[in-house]
Amino acid sequence: MSRVTVDPGRCTAYGICVGIHPEVFAVPPGSPVAVITRDVLSEDDLEDVEEAVRACPAQALHLIEG
Numbered sequence: 374m375s376r377v378t379v380d381p382g383r384c385t386a387y388g389i390c391v392g393i394h395p396e397v398f399a400v401p402p403g404s405p406v407a408v409i410t411r412d413v414l415s416e417d418d419l420e421d422v423e424e425a426v427r428a429c430p431a432q433a434l435h436l437i438e439g
Contacts (some may be wrong), residue, residue, distance in 0.1 A: 374413055374414075374439060375388060375395065375413075375414045375418075375419060375436060375437065375438045375439065376412065376413065376414060376436075376437045377404070377409055377414060377422050377425075377426070377433075377434060377435065377436050378408060378409070378435045378437065379407050379408065379409060379431045379433055379434060380404075380435065381406045381433075381439060383431045383433035384405075384407050384416070384431055384433035385405075385430075385431050385433075386400045386405055386406055386407055386411075387430055387431065388400045388407065389429060389430065389431075390407055390424070390427060390428070390434060391407065392426040393421055393424050393425040394418065394421040394422055394424075394425055396410070396411070396418070396420040396433060396435050397409060397410060397411050397414065397416070397418055397421070397422060397425075398414065398425065406433075407434075414431060423436060430435075
């Protein structure tokens with residue numbers, strides 16, 4: 374079971390993660406950071422979430438596999 378986290382101290386709400394996987398990431402209106410919309414990731418989510426982690430310019434996303 375894998376999870377992804379957002380470091381609110383690093384996130385600047387660019388929204389690249391939302392563009393890659395909007396079912397897992399969101400930037401609510403007025404929010405200064407992205408949020409995770411799903412606590413647990415499915416196998417189908419992993420490829421896109423890994424891409425979002427790599428693409429984050431602030432390096433604010435972290436994938437925790439377990």
